[in-house]
Amino acid sequence: MASRGTPSGSQTSLREANAARVLHAVQQHGGITQVELAETTGLSPATVSSIVKQLLVEGSVETRTTIRSGRRATLVTLTRRTGLVVGLHLAVRSLRVLIADVGYEVVAERVLPLPHDHRADTTLDRAALLTVDLLEEVGAGIDEVIGVGVAISAPVDPGSGVVASRGLMRGWEDVAVADVLAARLARPVVADNDANLAALGESRFGGARGATDLIFVRASFGVGVGIVSGGVLLRGPGGLAGEIGHVLVDPQGSICPCGSRGCLHTVVGSDAVLDSxxxxHGPLTLRDVLSLAQQGDPGCRQVLEDAGAAIGAVVANAAVVLNPSLIxxxxxxxxxxxxxxxxxRDALARRVLLNTDGPVSVIRSELGPRAEALGAMAHVLDREGAVTV
Known part of the structure; x- marks a missing residue:
């Protein structure tokens, strides 16, 4: 007698499709628990558990016990044998290097302070040497590296990989960062602006998971935003999209490093904050200001609140134009x-947004200082096609 229900061929196809969904979710999110896999894929916990066991036997994934919300959970990652990826963040005053497998499980990390106006050639040499040192520490060779992603605090032309214009990274103009590092490491290298890659990182691994329309506000020594619209990073010609630090806010203000007068950077950049x-308080560093503000210093708190209000006003205007679901x-x-x-939040509350679905959510980055380097890693593994969330 013929059995009733779904034909066995259809059941096999369904299992394969479900396994592919689980694998895709693991790759997109890096280390993810079985409970989170069920939520992400829409599959039942029992189905996810069965698929993970199957993938373990095949050697596609690895599991280990972790803690989520105070409870033991099973963390699922891709197997390391598939290769390593390097994420670098070349910031104004620091260099961060992350090394992870293709499941985004970080196996090594190092942060190096950098001097003011650090030179491009010296810093890129340091980045290459530090990458090799970290690989040696985890017993890996450069040949295991699939690629290197670089987040830099400057606009990067998406076509040429060249730092596109003057800004915070003085002396880096016209430097082909990806090409220089590729020559030093003999591995494929991709580079992009750090706010763009932080937006990508946050949408893959942080509080913006699942959001296809968002603005990432990167407030540091300067300010810029990364924009994701319809699941795609917006870079613009020359990579200059999102440079809100050069929006006019004070027609009678100071001259900006870009050459214009009264840019947002001249009001909220680190030089403006420290000068005020x-x-x-005498001479301070930005780190001093942040520390003193957290300790309750009224002057430091005031200048940061003023900076926040100025940034908020510009971002609120951007929200009217871009209609994000999340900031x-x-x-x-x-x-x-x-x-x-x-x-x-205050600036958005004062605006009447055209979106009638409700107020735009504003959250703090879950990834913190790792957002840019993690986004750079995701950029490496996405480089064959469009960068999508």
Missing amino acids: LRVS VVGGEVGSAGDSVVTGV
Whole structure:
């Protein structure tokens, strides 16, 4: 007698499709628990558990015990044998290097402080040497690296990989960062602006998972945004999309490094913040200001609140134009306190947005200082096609 129900061929196809969904979710999100896999894929916990066991036997994934919300959980990652990926963040005053497998499980990390106006050739040499050192520490060779992603605090032309214009990274103009590092490491290298890659990182691994329309506000020594629209990063010709630090906010203001007068950068950049405190506090670093503000220093708190309000006003206008469902705030200043988050929320509250679905959510970055480097890793594994969330 013929059995009733779904034909066995259809059942096999369904199992294969479900296994592919689980594998895709693991690759997209890196380390993810079985409970999170069920939520992400829409499959039942029992189905996910069965598929994970199957993938373990095949050697496609690895599992280990972790803690989520105070409870033991099974973390699923892709097997390391598939290769390693390197994420670099070349910022104004620091270099961060992450090494992970293709499941985005970080196996090594190092942060190196950099001097003011650090030179491109010296810094790229340091980045290459530090990458090789970290690989040796985990017992890996450069030949295991699939590729290197670089996040840099400057606009990057998406076609040429060249730093596109003057800005915070003085002396880096016209430097082909990806080409220089590729020559030093003999591996494929991709480069992009750090706010763009932080947006990508946050949408893959952080609080913006699943959001296809978002703005990532990176408030640090300067300010810029990464824009994801319809699941695609918006770069613009020359990679200049999202440079809100050069939006006019004070027609009678100071001259910006870009050459214009009264840009947002001249009001909220680190030089402006430190200059406003020089009389009352003497010489400080940005890190000093953030630390003192957290300790309750009224002057430092005030300048950060003023900066947050100025950034919020510009981001609120951008929200009217771009209609995001989510705004994520990160960077050293954005992650250090509530000044920027509050500034953006207050500015949005004063605007009548055209979106009638409800207020735009504003959250702080879940990934913190790793957002840019993790996004750079995702950019490596996405380089064969369009960068999508």
